[in-house]
Amino acid sequence: MKTAQLTTPALLVDAAGLEANLRTMGRALLGDRLRPHVKAHKCTALAARQAAQGHTRFTCATTAEMEGMARAGLGEDLLLANEVADATRLGALAREGARVTVAVDSEETTAAAARAGVPEVLIDVNVGLPRCGCRAEDAGRLAERARAAGLTVRGVMGYEGHIVGLEDRGQRTEMLRDSMARLVLASDQVGGDVISAGGTGTYDINTWATEIQAGSYALMDTAYAKLGLPFVQALTVLSTVISVSDGWVVADCGLKALGMDHGNPSVEGAEVWFCSDEHLTFVPQARLRVGERIRVLPAHVDPTVAYHEHLHVVDGDEVTERWDVDLRGW
Amino acid sequence: MKTAQLTTPALLVDAAGLEANLRTMGRALLGDRLRPHVKAHKCTALAARQAAQGHTRFTCATTAEMEGMARAGLGEDLLLANEVADATRLGALAREGARVTVAVDSEETTAAAARAGVPEVLIDVNVGLPRCGCRAEDAGRLAERARAAGLTVRGVMGYEGHIVGLEDRGQRTEMLRDSMARLVLASDQVGGDVISAGGTGTYDINTWATEIQAGSYALMDTAYAKLGLPFVQALTVLSTVISVSDGWVVADCGLKALGMDHGNPSVEGAEVWFCSDEHLTFVPQARLRVGERIRVLPAHVDPTVAYHEHLHVVDGDEVTERWDVDLRGW
Numbered sequence: 270m271k272t273a274q275l276t277t278p279a280l281l282v283d284a285a286g287l288e289a290n291l292r293t294m295g296r297a298l299l300g301d302r303l304r305p306h307v308k309a310h311k312c313t314a315l316a317a318r319q320a321a322q323g324h325t326r327f328t329c330a331t332t333a334e335m336e337g338m339a340r341a342g343l344g345e346d347l348l349l350a351n352e353v354a355d356a357t358r359l360g361a362l363a364r365e366g367a368r369v370t371v372a373v374d375s376e377e378t379t380a381a382a383a384r385a386g387v388p389e390v391l392i393d394v395n396v397g398l399p400r401c402g403c404r405a406e407d408a409g410r411l412a413e414r415a416r417a418a419g420l421t422v423r424g425v426m427g428y429e430g431h432i433v434g435l436e437d438r439g440q441r442t443e444m445l446r447d448s449m450a451r452l453v454l455a456s457d458q459v460g461g462d463v464i465s466a467g468g469t470g471t472y473d474i475n476t477w478a479t480e481i482q483a484g485s486y487a488l489m490d491t492a493y494a495k496l497g498l499p500f501v502q503a504l505t506v507l508s509t510v511i512s513v514s515d516g517w518v519v520a521d522c523g524l525k526a527l528g529m530d531h532g533n534p535s536v537e538g539a540e541v542w543f544c545s546d547e548h549l550t551f552v553p554q555a556r557l558r559v560g561e562r563i564r565v566l567p568a569h570v571d572p573t574v575a576y577h578e579h580l581h582v583v584d585g586d587e588v589t590e591r592w593d594v595d596l597r598g599w
Numbered sequence: 600m601k602t603a604q605l606t607t608p609a610l611l612v613d614a615a616g617l618e619a620n621l622r623t624m625g626r627a628l629l630g631d632r633l634r635p636h637v638k639a640h641k642c643t644a645l646a647a648r649q650a651a652q653g654h655t656r657f658t659c660a661t662t663a664e665m666e667g668m669a670r671a672g673l674g675e676d677l678l679l680a681n682e683v684a685d686a687t688r689l690g691a692l693a694r695e696g697a698r699v700t701v702a703v704d705s706e707e708t709t710a711a712a713a714r715a716g717v718p719e720v721l722i723d724v725n726v727g728l729p730r731c732g733c734r735a736e737d738a739g740r741l742a743e744r745a746r747a748a749g750l751t752v753r754g755v756m757g758y759e760g761h762i763v764g765l766e767d768r769g770q771r772t773e774m775l776r777d778s779m780a781r782l783v784l785a786s787d788q789v790g791g792d793v794i795s796a797g798g799t800g801t802y803d804i805n806t807w808a809t810e811i812q813a814g815s816y817a818l819m820d821t822a823y824a825k826l827g828l829p830f831v832q833a834l835t836v837l838s839t840v841i842s843v844s845d846g847w848v849v850a851d852c853g854l855k856a857l858g859m860d861h862g863n864p865s866v867e868g869a870e871v872w873f874c875s876d877e878h879l880t881f882v883p884q885a886r887l888r889v890g891e892r893i894r895v896l897p898a899h900v901d902p903t904v905a906y907h908e909h910l911h912v913v914d915g916d917e918v919t920e921r922w923d924v925d926l927r928g929w
């Protein structure tokens with residue numbers, strides 16, 4: 270099948286780019302040193318490729334992602350790197366044979382895990398991002414509570430989300446040191462052998478973590494592209510030109526086909542003006558005609574993929590595989 | 600079923616609010632004076648409610664919306680208010696018995712409609728928004744081309760998307776006059792009895808259009824709420840508090856559950872800091888505990904709904920109906 274036969278907008282994954290990204294990461298972080306985050310692609314077929322690189326432990330952001338991964342036979346060691354107030358479905362998943370670990374940062378979430386029969390937890394520590402995670406100095410006490418409730422505490426996690434996107438590598442490195450000092454302090458108190466942290470922006474500088482939760486590296490986006498990492502943008506949105514005016518062109522790729530929280534997408538050799546629900550208004554350098562196809566580069570991979578049903582793997586204009594985005598929803 | 604039993608994040612539609620909005624609009628614009636835009640809710644069950652108000656002609660933004668509406672028995676008069684380079688599926692839909700009209704703004708899109716057997720078109724005219732639409736002075740010539748190709752030209756359309764969201768009613772009214780002057784000029788040249796235009800922000804001041812394409816009025820969002828229109832915010836995202844820290848709280852409603860192009864969502868009585876993929880970090884005035892539910896007000900209804908599979912109609916904490924968001928995709 271050719272890309273020309275696809276209904277647009279459609280997500281394309283450049284096969285060679287994806288393969289290069291997976292290989293580069295696989296060489297940098299061997300086996301369990303990487304715990305790929307599936308929230309970036311929400312696709313078990315892509316996760317299977319990551320597993321084939323030796324990364325068989327995965328990170329998830331939602332219970333639905335945990336369930337989907339287990340269903341796809343990728344439940345060897347699943348971490349829900351997020352708090353849940355109700356762990357019932359996770360407990361059921363564990364009873365069905367998946368290895369299930371959930372992050373906890375409070376007595377309530379610890380109790381929820383114990384009540385539901387989730388066997389293992391990580392103590393989630395705030396490492397500077399104002400989001401989830403307990404204070405480092407409270408981590409030991411929470412671990413005790415968890416153990417008293419019958420839970421196995423595998424260690425700690427802490428996501429440096431305020432650092433991973435900083436464009437300056439020196440600044441990332443410096444801030445990371447302070448951030449991870451908190452996590453190491455917590456780890457000393459908590460025990461266990463896991464220190465889970467990191468993202469694509471810190472995958473090679475976070476040497477404190479025992480495992481890195483990177484996800485975006487596989488497909489990439491224009492936000493991460495600014496960091497000068499050795500990963501290529503393998504994800505584009507195929508779009509069709511539907512209108513040509515004096516001064517601008519419109520393609521059928523709007524804000525329902527793109528995550529917009531990081532701003533507008535990009536089009537090579539063009540200036541993007543704005544997105545509407547189903548439109549992208551832009552000014553190309555070269556003349557375009559109605560019916561021509563363009564490839565749009567998303568600003569943020571995660572919420573872009575979450576709008577689509579399929580990832581089309583392409584080699585040039587040839588569609589070689591179609592993968593379901595089967596980890597959507599909650 | 601109670602809202603407490605729903606998996607979060609979940610879209611809630613306040614039954615009374617929706618009903619009030621539908622009634623208010625139904626009284627302001629009788630029957631075919633409104634051609635509700637389904638892109639705002641992507642839900643045929645909600646469209647059926649609009650039809651019950653007497654609005655049986657609908658506006659769509661995608662071919663998939665056209666197909667879904669016809670499948671649901673709402674194909675009496677469907678307008679695709681958007682250009683398509685390939686009208687094959689629209690032609691098939693017309694042959695299956697739906698009344699199908701498509702917007703055209705170029706020789707290419709006109710030829711595509713004729714080739715595919717789409718019987719009727721509107722000439723799409725640029726009325727000031729740099730997006731689709733031909734120049735008003737070219738509309739007559741394009742209509743001639745369309746008729747020569749065997750198409751029935753029902754009239755013109757022109758979307759004043761640069762005006763509908765302006766907060767100042769006086770400014771909206773003034774700019775609308777100039778904008779619609781272009782459309783009336785085009786209508787004089789094109790003929791036909793349809794002048795299709797308008798949105799929720801201009802539904803009561805656009806007296807030039809014969810039919811108004813409003814959609815957001817049914818559910819509303821915080822962006823349109825600023826305009827002081829007589830419609831209430833009937834749409835919220837039900838979310839669960841998953842983490843409480845000194846100074847902020849986190850709920851499980853992130854940027855994959857919300858359209859972010861209009862910025863952050865709102866939480867009544869709280870200051871919203873930021874959204875992550877699956878998190879909303881905010882500062883509530885009142886104390887919240889892990890497990891409590893909150894209702895988040897989206898900034899932009901259309902891309903928010905497009906992330907969800909269902910709309911849950913609620914009367915207080917009682918879920919009275921679950922509607923499929925069945926017009927997603929392309």
